[in-house]
Amino acid sequence: MRFATFALLSLLLAGIAAPAQPQAAIPASQPVELPRADDGTLSAEVRLDGRSLFRVRGISALPARERAANILANIVAAADDPQVDPAQQRFTAVNGYYALYIDGQFIANLLPEDAAIEHVQLPVLAEVTVERVAQAISEYREARSTSRLLRATGVLVLFTLLAAALLYAVNALFRWFSRLTERAVKQRIEGLERASHRIIDAAQLWGFLGSLVRGLRAIALFAIVLTWLNAALGLYPWTRPFASDIFHLVLNPLEKMARGVVQSLPDLVFLFVLTFVVRFILRATHTFFLRIHRGWIHLENFDRDWALPTYRIVRILVIAFALVVAYPYIPGSDSEAFKGVSIFLGVVFSIGSSSFIANMIAGYSLTYRGAFREGDRVRIGEHVGEVVNVRALSTQLRSLKNEDVNIPNSEVLASAVVNYSTYSRDKGIILHTDVGIGYDTPWRQVEALLLMAAARTDGLEKEPPPFVLQTAMGDYTVVYQLNAFCKDATRMPALYSALHGNVQDVFNEYGVQIMSPSYEADPEAPKLVPPEQWYAAPASPPQPEG
Incomplete structure (x- = not known):
C-alpha cells in the first residue's frame, strides 16, 4: 500500500518536473474541485475558454486543483507558441502512465486513476485526450485571430x-x-x-x-x-x-x-388545510362569544362583558396550538438558519416584551376583575375621569378637564380603583361635604339648614332623603357632614359646586357663621354676608323665569 502511494506521488511529481514551458495567463474560469471518491481524494476539471477538456485526480500532497492548473498552463503555453503544430500529437506509455505531447512539447501525464474517473481504459483516455487538447489549441488560436x-x-x-x-x-x-x-x-x-x-x-x-x-x-x-x-x-x-x-x-x-x-407541495397542502380548519374554528368561536356579548346566549356565572376578552384569549391559544402543529411542516424549518432566526426572535421578544406582556395580562385581569367598564366615572390613583376605552395594554380616561389620559394596565392593576358609577345607576352615589359650626349654635338648627341647602340643589335625589351626621366634636366646633344621593356620577363636580353655594346662602340667610376650616377667637361681629351683598358687582341676580 505504501509502495503504491509512493509510486503515484512519483508519477505526479514527474509531470510537474517535465521541461518547463513559458507560463501564460490562466483564464478567469478556474478548475472546480468535485468530490469523486469515498477515500477523500478530489478531482478537478481542466477548462480552456470555459470549455471542459478532461478531469484529473489529485492527492493531498498535490491537490487536483493545482495539478489541473499546471496542465492548463502547459496547454496555454503550447497554444501561444505559433511554432507548435497541433497536428503533431502523440502519447507515450511510461511505467504505467501515459505522457501527452503536442509537437514535442509536454502537456500532461495521465494516470490509471484519471481513467477510473471516466470508467475507460488508460490508452483510450490518452488517445481521446490528446486529440481533444490539439483541437482546443486550434480553436484557441482561431478565437484570438x-x-x-x-x-x-x-x-x-x-x-x-x-x-x-x-x-x-x-x-x-x-x-x-x-x-x-x-x-x-x-x-x-x-x-x-x-x-x-x-x-x-x-x-x-x-x-x-x-x-x-x-x-x-x-x-x-x-x-x-x-x-x-x-x-x-x-x-x-x-x-x-x-x-x-x-x-x-x-x-x-x-x-x-x-x-x-x-x-414541499405535500407540506404546503397540509398547511393550507390547517389554515382553513383554524379559520373555521375561529369564526365559530367568535360567533359563539359574540352571541354571549349581545345577550342571545346566557351562561350561568359568566358576565356578558367577559365574552369578547375571553374570545381573544381563546383565539391566541388556538393560533398558538396551530403554530405548534404547523411548525414541522414549514419548508426549511429543519435548517440551522431557520432555527437560529427562531431562537434570535424568541430571545428578542422575551427581552423586549416583558412590559408588553405584563400590561396585556393586566388588561385581561381587569376585565375579569370587573372593576369598571366603558362609560364609568372612576378614580385610578391620582387620575379622575370617565372610562373611554379599555384596551389590551392600557386604559383610556377622559379627565374632568377633558384631557385624554392613558394609564398602563399594569399600573391600573396595582392601584386602588374607585368607581363612582357602579351603584349610582341603581341606588345612587352619596355626595358629602363637611362644615364646622360653633357650639353656641343649636345642632338641630344646623342640621335643618344643611337639609334645606340640599333641598335647594337641583340634581340631588329626594329619595332616599339627604341626612346629616355629626362626625367630630373639636375644640371649638362641631363638624357636621351633609350626605345626599345622586344617580348621575358625571355631574358630581357641578353638584358639589351648587351644594356648597346653597350651604353658604342658607347659613347667611339665618345668620349662622361657618367657622371651618379653622377658628382662633370670637369676632366682634359674625362673619356673614348679608343678602343685599349676595350679588355684588360684577355678579348679577338670576332673571325670573317667563
Whole structure:
C-alpha cells in the first residue's frame, strides 16, 4: 500500500518536473474541485475558454486543483507558441502512465486513476485526450485571430444596436399600454368604488394594477439586457467562460425555488388545510362569544362583558396550538438558519416584551376583575375621569378637564380603583361635604339648614332623603357632614359646586357663621354676608323665569 502511494506521488511529481514551458495567463474560469471518491481524494476539471477538456485526480500532497492548473498552463503555453503544430500529437506509455505531447512539447501525464474517473481504459483516455487538447489549441488560436476578433466586434455592435432598439420599443409599448389601460380601466375602477360605497379603494386598486404593469416592464427590460450580455460575453474568448454563467446566476435560484416548491407541495397542502380548519374554528368561536356579548346566549356565572376578552384569549391559544402543529411542516424549518432566526426572535421578544406582556395580562385581569367598564366615572390613583376605552395594554380616561389620559394596565392593576358609577345607576352615589359650626349654635338648627341647602340643589335625589351626621366634636366646633344621593356620577363636580353655594346662602340667610376650616377667637361681629351683598358687582341676580 505504501509502495503504491509512493509510486503515484512519483508519477505526479514527474509531470510537474517535465521541461518547463513559458507560463501564460490562466483564464478567469478556474478548475472546480468535485468530490469523486469515498477515500477523500478530489478531482478537478481542466477548462480552456470555459470549455471542459478532461478531469484529473489529485492527492493531498498535490491537490487536483493545482495539478489541473499546471496542465492548463502547459496547454496555454503550447497554444501561444505559433511554432507548435497541433497536428503533431502523440502519447507515450511510461511505467504505467501515459505522457501527452503536442509537437514535442509536454502537456500532461495521465494516470490509471484519471481513467477510473471516466470508467475507460488508460490508452483510450490518452488517445481521446490528446486529440481533444490539439483541437482546443486550434480553436484557441482561431478565437484570438485578428479576423475573428474583428468579426466578433462587428457582431457586438449589431447586437448592441438591436438591444437598444428593443429597449426603446419595449418602453414605448408599455407607455402606450399604460395610457390605454388608464383610459379603459381607471374610470371603471372609480365607478366600482362608488358602487361599493367606498368599500373598494380605487386608488389602491389602480396602484396595484400600475405596479403589475411596471413589474412586467422591468422583467422584459431585464430579459433584453441579460440576453445582450450573454451574447456579448460569448463573442470573445476571454469573457466566454462568463457567458454560460450569466443565465445560471438567474435561472439557478429560480430552479431551486421551483424544485423546493414541488418538494414541499405535500407540506404546503397540509398547511393550507390547517389554515382553513383554524379559520373555521375561529369564526365559530367568535360567533359563539359574540352571541354571549349581545345577550342571545346566557351562561350561568359568566358576565356578558367577559365574552369578547375571553374570545381573544381563546383565539391566541388556538393560533398558538396551530403554530405548534404547523411548525414541522414549514419548508426549511429543519435548517440551522431557520432555527437560529427562531431562537434570535424568541430571545428578542422575551427581552423586549416583558412590559408588553405584563400590561396585556393586566388588561385581561381587569376585565375579569370587573372593576369598571366603558362609560364609568372612576378614580385610578391620582387620575379622575370617565372610562373611554379599555384596551389590551392600557386604559383610556377622559379627565374632568377633558384631557385624554392613558394609564398602563399594569399600573391600573396595582392601584386602588374607585368607581363612582357602579351603584349610582341603581341606588345612587352619596355626595358629602363637611362644615364646622360653633357650639353656641343649636345642632338641630344646623342640621335643618344643611337639609334645606340640599333641598335647594337641583340634581340631588329626594329619595332616599339627604341626612346629616355629626362626625367630630373639636375644640371649638362641631363638624357636621351633609350626605345626599345622586344617580348621575358625571355631574358630581357641578353638584358639589351648587351644594356648597346653597350651604353658604342658607347659613347667611339665618345668620349662622361657618367657622371651618379653622377658628382662633370670637369676632366682634359674625362673619356673614348679608343678602343685599349676595350679588355684588360684577355678579348679577338670576332673571325670573317667563
